[in-house]
Amino acid sequence: MRTKQLVWLLVAVFCGLGGSVSAQLLPNLGGQRAGVSALSFLKSDVNPRSMGMSGASVALPVDGYAVFNNPAAISLQRQFNVSTSNLAFGAGLHQSFLSTIIPRKDAPSGFAVSLNTLNSGPMEVRTEFQPGGTGQQFYATNLAAGLSYSQSLSDKFSLGLTLKYIYEQLDQYTNHTGAFDFGFLYTTDVRDLRFAVLVQNFGGNSALDGDFLEIDFNRDNTVEVNNYTVPTTFKLGLSFVPWKRDQQSLLASAQLDHPNDNSENLRFGLEYEYLKLLFLRMGYKINVQGQNFPSFGVGYRARVGAHPLRVNYSINPTQYLGIQHSFGLSFTLNRSNRDRDEAE
Numbered sequence: 001m002r003t004k005q006l007v008w009l010l011v012a013v014f015c016g017l018g019g020s021v022s023a024q025l026l027p028n029l030g031g032q033r034a035g036v037s038a039l040s041f042l043k044s045d046v047n048p049r050s051m052g053m054s055g056a057s058v059a060l061p062v063d064g065y066a067v068f069n070n071p072a073a074i075s076l077q078r079q080f081n082v083s084t085s086n087l088a089f090g091a092g093l094h095q096s097f098l099s100t101i102i103p104r105k106d107a108p109s110g111f112a113v114s115l116n117t118l119n120s121g122p123m124e125v126r127t128e129f130q131p132g133g134t135g136q137q138f139y140a141t142n143l144a145a146g147l148s149y150s151q152s153l154s155d156k157f158s159l160g161l162t163l164k165y166i167y168e169q170l171d172q173y174t175n176h177t178g179a180f181d182f183g184f185l186y187t188t189d190v191r192d193l194r195f196a197v198l199v200q201n202f203g204g205n206s207a208l209d210g211d212f213l214e215i216d217f218n219r220d221n222t223v224e225v226n227n228y229t230v231p232t233t234f235k236l237g238l239s240f241v242p243w244k245r246d247q248q249s250l251l252a253s254a255q256l257d258h259p260n261d262n263s264e265n266l267r268f269g270l271e272y273e274y275l276k277l278l279f280l281r282m283g284y285k286i287n288v289q290g291q292n293f294p295s296f297g298v299g300y301r302a303r304v305g306a307h308p309l310r311v312n313y314s315i316n317p318t319q320y321l322g323i324q325h326s327f328g329l330s331f332t333l334n335r336s337n338r339d340r341d342e343a344e
Helices: 002-020 048-052 071-076 337-343
Strands: 080-090 093-103 109-119 140-152 157-170 173-187 194-203 233-244 248-259 265-274 278-286 295-304 307-317 323-333
Touching: 048 265, 048 278, 048 295, 048 307, 048 323, 071 109, 071 140, 071 157, 071 173, 140 173, 157 194
Parallel strands: none
Antiparallel strands: 080 093, 080 323, 093 109, 109 140, 140 157, 157 173, 173 194, 194 233, 233 248, 248 265, 265 278, 278 295, 295 307, 307 323
16 A cells, blocks of 8 residues: 555646746756857757656666767667657747667677768748848758677676767767767666766767858848857766566656856656556656746557557657657567567
């Protein structure tokens, strides 16, 4: 009886947060740095499972999106996996993610490759004298290609590294730079308790480059381009299973984010699992401007022959950007009947 009361209490707290938490519960540590980084697409949560839990995913059990959540978990994926997702922002903006995890047969380690892209679609060229458009169009494109490696140093501790090549294009201006993710994951025997640390998007400064247009109307025609850093974030989190029965369980997660371009924030998530087939998720962010509502998600595990296929969908209501939608597919290839139970 006490366990059931605990479950309902956790759900009630998450639902109540959306309507009752309006003031900052954390000091505005770093808020004065808002907007000092570029390449903001790197901060988007491209994992539908993670988005449904408000991004509290750095210590989650391994899934096909471990490349994004925490590369340290890649070594725990013992089957070949391909995962993809699409994040819709509205106004024609879409961000797509694709990753492939390739485990090593002779060692508790694995490699992964990933591609994270955002495209604006066509936008009208406007000037002071033609505010309705000149008839010309331009595009904004962002791309991050990653190569990851993860190694389990014991049955409880693993680490991972992702190297990223980042490309940005805004009309005729381009930018090339690099960054890396580095993470740790520690698993205990107590209620599947996991601790994780991740440094995401650590890199140097960069700037757009190209043949800048001469501007003669009402301003100096000299164009100065500043260098900006990538949006680096330090993440510290944990996850555990406070309640479990034969056919169902509840996973809880919590995470502290320390970004270099904004204030610190907290994230909490819940995931209810039924028969290892249906997954219901919800989460909440504290001290994130414009994120005053809980996020929600649902997942379903199907099969293609003997191979698991996970389907995930999440929504993230925001104050300024409307409702964001994320949809993803994660396909795992079983190499043999022996691997079938591990892939569950």
